[in-house]
Amino acid sequence: MISTQLFYGGGGILLLLLGLWSFLVHAPLLRKLIALNVMGAGVFHILVATAYRGLDTPPDPVPHALVLTGIVVAVSATALALAFGQRLDRDDDR
Amino acid sequence: MTTTLLAAFDILLSLTLLALAAAALTSAEPRRAVILFIAFGLVLALVWARLRAPDLALAEAAIGAGLSGALLLAATRRAKAHTKEGASGSPEGQP
Amino acid sequence: MTRFVSLVLLPLGLAAIGVVLIWTFYLAATGEAGARLADLALARVPETGVSNPVTSVLLNYRAYDTLLELAVLLAALLGIWSLGPAAPGFQRGGEILQGMVDWFVPLLILAAGYMLWVGAYAPGGAFQAGALLGSAGVMLALAGYPSAGLPSERLLRLLSILGILAFCLVGLVLMVLGLGFLTYPPELAKWLILLIETGATLAIGVTLAAAYLGGRPDHTSEVDAP
Numbered sequence: 001m002i003s004t005q006l007f008y009g010g011g012g013i014l015l016l017l018l019g020l021w022s023f024l025v026h027a028p029l030l031r032k033l034i035a036l037n038v039m040g041a042g043v044f045h046i047l048v049a050t051a052y053r054g055l056d057t058p059p060d061p062v063p064h065a066l067v068l069t070g071i072v073v074a075v076s077a078t079a080l081a082l083a084f085g086q087r088l089d090r091d092d093d094r
Numbered sequence: 095m096t097t098t099l100l101a102a103f104d105i106l107l108s109l110t111l112l113a114l115a116a117a118a119l120t121s122a123e124p125r126r127a128v129i130l131f132i133a134f135g136l137v138l139a140l141v142w143a144r145l146r147a148p149d150l151a152l153a154e155a156a157i158g159a160g161l162s163g164a165l166l167l168a169a170t171r172r173a174k175a176h177t178k179e180g181a182s183g184s185p186e187g188q189p
Numbered sequence: 190m191t192r193f194v195s196l197v198l199l200p201l202g203l204a205a206i207g208v209v210l211i212w213t214f215y216l217a218a219t220g221e222a223g224a225r226l227a228d229l230a231l232a233r234v235p236e237t238g239v240s241n242p243v244t245s246v247l248l249n250y251r252a253y254d255t256l257l258e259l260a261v262l263l264a265a266l267l268g269i270w271s272l273g274p275a276a277p278g279f280q281r282g283g284e285i286l287q288g289m290v291d292w293f294v295p296l297l298i299l300a301a302g303y304m305l306w307v308g309a310y311a312p313g314g315a316f317q318a319g320a321l322l323g324s325a326g327v328m329l330a331l332a333g334y335p336s337a338g339l340p341s342e343r344l345l346r347l348l349s350i351l352g353i354l355a356f357c358l359v360g361l362v363l364m365v366l367g368l369g370f371l372t373y374p375p376e377l378a379k380w381l382i383l384l385i386e387t388g389a390t391l392a393i394g395v396t397l398a399a400a401y402l403g404g405r406p407d408h409t410s411e412v413d414a415p
Contacts, residue, residue, distance in 0.1 A: 002218055002219060004104065005218045006214070006215065006218055006219075007104060007108070008104075008108070008141070008145060009214045009218060010211060010214075011108045011111065011112065013207060013210045013211055013214065014112060014207075015111070015112065015115055016210070017203050017206065017207050018112075018115055018116060018119055019115075019119065020203060020206070021119075021199070021203055022119035022120075024199060025195065025199070026119075028124070030124050030127070030128075030166065030169060030170065030173065031119075031124075031127065033166065034118060034119065034127055034128070034131050034166065035119055037131065037158075037162060038115050038118065038119060038131070038134070041115075041134070041135070041138055041158070044150075044154075045138070045141070046214065048142055048145050048147050048150060049145065050214075050217070050218065051145075051147065051227075052145045052146060053146075053227075055146070058146070058231060058242065059145070059146045059147060059227075060225070060226070060227035060230075061227065061230055061231065061242035061243045061245070061246045062226050062227060062230055062246055062250075062251075064147055064149060064150055064242075064243045064246070065243055065246035065247045065251055065254070066254075067147075067150050068149060068150060068153055068243065068247065068314075068316055069247070069254060069255060069258040069316075071150070071153050071154060071157050071158050071316075072153075072157060072258060072262065072316055072393065073258060073261050073262075074158070074162075075157050075158070075161055075162050075165070075397070076261065076262050076265035076266070076396070076397075076400065077265065078162055078165055078166070079165055079265060079269060079397075079400035079401070079403070080265045080268045080269055080400075082165055082166070082169045082403065083268070083269040083272050083400075083403050083404070084272065085169070086169070086172060086272075086276065086403065087272045087273060089172075089173075089176050090273075148312035149241070149243045149244075149312045149313070149314065149317070151312075152304075152312055152313065152317045153316050153317050153320065156317060156320035156321060156324060157316070157320045157323075157397075160320070160324055161320060161323055161324060161327065161397055161401070164324075164327050164331075164401060165400070165401060168401070168403075172276060
């Protein structure tokens with residue numbers, strides 16, 4: 001059980017680092033947003049890994065609830081950022 | 095036997111997940127990046143189902159992959175229309 | 190100089206962050222498991238009115254969290270609306286797409302109702318149901334319905350605050366009755382949670398669909414149009 005937790009937790013940390021790297025290196029808004037979403041997915045993945053208690057015991061519901069709210073907040077933040085980007089593009093045209 | 099099978103499954107899932115993330119983050123073509131990101135979200139949902147979090151798998155497949163993907167795809171379409179307008183308008187304007 | 194930053198400093202910094210994170214995670218995962226919140230939460234699930242542990246955490250133990258999260262969604266929607274009218278939508282889809290949409294949208298709405306109901310004892314709940322409603326709206330928008338099946342602006346505004354409204358009303362009524370804000374009496378908990386979840390589902394679905402349209406609703410854009 002611990003080894004599964006560590007394995008998937010390590011995967012989550014790698015996702016977080018990949019997203020952070022891409023967020024710092026690439027300039028376009030769309031790529032930054034994808035990077036931010038991958039970073040978030042990495043954090044959620046770490047939380048889900050800590051909640052895991054083996055195949056036979058029920059997992060910890062508290063991190064699951066946190067991740068569920070996190071997913072919805074992430075998508076609303078993405079939508080807001082895209083609306084900002086669109087508005088900026090339109091203002092550039094004038 | 096089952097533990098080895100499970101470990102092999104774990105490794106396969108995680109490698110697919112990381113490979114999709116790396117592909118989505120390194121591809122320069124926006125539409126391709128978004129589609130890879132959607133695939134990444136779907137594999138992530140599969141991984142969470144394996145980690146006994148079916149609620150989260152449902153939410154990630156519907157919201158993380160589906161709705162975010164739809165939002166980002168619409169944004170790539172708008173960005174393309176924007177650059178086309180800019181390209182057709184440029185001869186008279188700035189070089 | 191920038192080459193130095195991106196080729197040397199950035200990988201070094203990321204590696205340092207990675208090592209610290211992995212070390213912390215290792216210590217947290219292998220450390221002595223003291224009194225875990227999980228055991229407490231799982232032991233008291235029968236008292237919460239629902240048997241799905243995740244729903245019980247979301248709408249009973251940590252109901253404040255969910256209330257504030259709905260407020261975040263509303264704030265994001267208000268931000269999107271304040272940025273001006275929506276961009277022109279998609280063209281009307283062909284016959285095959287129309288036929289598919291005619292079948293899928295009622296199915297999605299039905300599935301959302303099922304998800305909402307089943308969330309009490311199986312995977313599902315307000316967020317998943319709201320996401321299904323939102324995706325029904327996205328599908329309508331993609332098929333060329335300019336308002337994505339959303340109602341008139343006045344009703345839309347009401348629907349988008351419905352989740353917070355249900356939460357606050359239930360909380361205040363419970364306070365008047367002498368219980369704490371959002372402290373459900375066990376025998377009523379199931380119905381109060383279902384009431385709040387219904388409001389939250391509608392609010393989340395409407396918010397996500399409106400966020401996909403990406404601008405202020407109809408009448409203002411007609412006025413602004415050249």
